[in-house]
Amino acid sequence: MRLRSLRTQLTILSFAVTLVAILAVLFYVTPQLQSSLRDQKLRALSETGRAFTPQIADLVRNNGSDRQIDRIVSSVSDRTNARVTLLSVGDGDFGLQLAVFSDSYTDNRITDLELDVADDAARSGRVVAGTGASREGELAQVAVPIRDMDTVSRIALYSAPMADVEGNVALIRRQILIAGGLGLLLALAGGFVVSRSIARRVRTLERGADQVASGDFTAVFPTGKDDELGQLARGLDDMQRQLAQLESARRRFIATASHELRTPIFSIGGFLELLEDEELDDETRRQFVATVREQVERLGKLATDLLDLSRLEAGSVQLRREPTDLGELTRAVTAEFAPALDKHDSTLDVRLAGQRIEAVCDPERVAQVLRILIDNALTHTPSGTGVVVRGVRRNGAVRLAVVDDGPGISAAAAERVFEPFFTSDDAQGSGLGLAIARELAERMEGSLEVDPAPGRTTFSLELPA
Ligand SMILES: Nc1ncnc2c1ncn2[C@@H]1O[C@H](COP(=O)(O)OP(=O)(O)O)[C@@H](O)[C@H]1O
Numbered sequence: 001m002r003l004r005s006l007r008t009q010l011t012i013l014s015f016a017v018t019l020v021a022i023l024a025v026l027f028y029v030t031p032q033l034q035s036s037l038r039d040q041k042l043r044a045l046s047e048t049g050r051a052f053t054p055q056i057a058d059l060v061r062n063n064g065s066d067r068q069i070d071r072i073v074s075s076v077s078d079r080t081n082a083r084v085t086l087l088s089v090g091d092g093d094f095g096l097q098l099a100v101f102s103d104s105y106t107d108n109r110i111t112d113l114e115l116d117v118a119d120d121a122a123r124s125g126r127v128v129a130g131t132g133a134s135r136e137g138e139l140a141q142v143a144v145p146i147r148d149m150d151t152v153s154r155i156a157l158y159s160a161p162m163a164d165v166e167g168n169v170a171l172i173r174r175q176i177l178i179a180g181g182l183g184l185l186l187a188l189a190g191g192f193v194v195s196r197s198i199a200r201r202v203r204t205l206e207r208g209a210d211q212v213a214s215g216d217f218t219a220v221f222p223t224g225k226d227d228e229l230g231q232l233a234r235g236l237d238d239m240q241r242q243l244a245q246l247e248s249a250r251r252r253f254i255a256t257a258s259h260e261l262r263t264p265i266f267s268i269g270g271f272l273e274l275l276e277d278e279e280l281d282d283e284t285r286r287q288f289v290a291t292v293r294e295q296v297e298r299l300g301k302l303a304t305d306l307l308d309l310s311r312l313e314a315g316s317v318q319l320r321r322e323p324t325d326l327g328e329l330t331r332a333v334t335a336e337f338a339p340a341l342d343k344h345d346s347t348l349d350v351r352l353a354g355q356r357i358e359a360v361c362d363p364e365r366v367a368q369v370l371r372i373l374i375d376n377a378l379t380h381t382p383s384g385t386g387v388v389v390r391g392v393r394r395n396g397a398v399r400l401a402v403v404d405d406g407p408g409i410s411a412a413a414a415e416r417v418f419e420p421f422f423t424s425d426d427a428q429g430s431g432l433g434l435a436i437a438r439e440l441a442e443r444m445e446g447s448l449e450v451d452p453a454p455g456r457t458t459f460s461l462e463l464p465a
């Protein structure tokens with residue numbers, strides 16, 4: 001059993017807590033109990049003294065005989081369960097002097113007589129309670145003065161052993177020790193059982209996490225009880241599910257990418273074989289070469305796009321942040337499309353709200369997004385479709401929208417256009433353009449959305465200004 005294991009630590013902790021509780025009871029509560037029991041004993045003896053002394057005093061004042069006094073003293077002693085001593089107070093050579101006048105010997109637990117308390121009472125003329133040592137152990141004593149014509153003539157001294165208080169306290173202490181011992185054993189056993197179950201659950205989770213780390217997403221994380229460990233198990237399970245999704249997305253991406261790469265390569269291979277045929281006429285040969293060039297171009301674009309996307313997703317593209325005049329940038333980009341517009345028989349308008357639209361961004365990347373959007377507006381629409389690029393600044397953000405009045409995108413397709421490799425028509429695209437554009441927009445802390453109204457498609461790029 002390792003000393004630093006969770007199990008050992010928890011067991012030791014529960015043991016220590018119980019031990020501290022027992023020691024606190026033993027060394028803090030028991031002394032208090034003892035002193036309050038002693039006080040109680042003295043108070044009870046005082047009350048006894050006050051209650052019974054008048055009977056003796058009456059007899060003394062009425063000059064009762066010694067026998068009568070002895071009898072009442074021993075009867076009071078019987079009833080109070082204390083040794084009762086009647087002392088006479090006289091003037092001696094050294095001040096006040098006490099002499100035993102009558103003594104009950106019924107209580108033979110006390111053979112030794114301490115007179116300090118009685119002395120105090122004789123001097124002060126008041127009831128005095130106190131303790132004194134005797135051969136039989138500590139005594140509780142109460143001395144009650146009896147007055148005769150204003151002077152204290154007698155003292156009734158009540159003595160009872162404190163031993164029973166000590167006995168009670170010792171008994172309680174013993175009981176605490178026994179209960180404490182049992183409690184310690186229980187704490188040890190309980191701590192051991194609980195911590196073993198916790199340690200076992202932690203180990204199961206650890207094994208599951210190891211399994212996930214090694215790429216196996218079938219690990220089971222038992223939630224067990226609905227406690228912190230249960231929540232951790234649920235968290236790990238969620239993590240596993242997300243990792244599995246990411247993993248399958250990654251596999252799908254690779255599979256699609258290789259398929260996309262293979263198609264043009266096969267097609268190029270096929271055409272090259274055909275070109276080797278010497279009996280081809282020049283016209284057909286030219287056509288084949290043009291097709292091969294087209295496929296090579298497509299392949300080159302695909303490779304560039306794949307590289308772009310993977311760099312963006314890996315976060316290894318450094319974006320610049322500089323104040324950019326987006327109006328100027330838009331005009332420059334749209335100018336590049338003049339030949340394409342000509343071929344497509346379309347018009348492209350730039351409409352900017354306000355003189356200057358400025359934003360802090362990477363101009364190269366914004367231009368790339370605009371190219372992707374304008375290219376789409378021309379590629380995926382019938383010829384003659386009008387395209388408008390709008391720029392507006394609103395609520396601390398800049399919005400560039402590329403709007404075309406082509407046939408539009410179906411709502412179902414609109415949800416997927418930003419997925420890599422998604423294409424919804426026969427235009428020979430790779431389906432990576434919008435995925436790259438959105439990734440770029442997000443890297444610039446902006447967004448790219450599509451509004452698929454029928455007969456009008458709007459892609460808007462929003463950037464923080
Ligand atoms: N302006 C548009 N009008 C209609 N469909 C569009 C438009 N822009 C994009 N799309 C659809 O979104 C799909 C994904 O676009 P994109 O990611 O650029 O890939 P690609 O252009 O290579 O097909 C396109 O295949 C097309 O179906």
Ligand SMILES: [Mg+2]
Binds near residue numbers: 375379429433
């Ligand atoms: Mg495209």
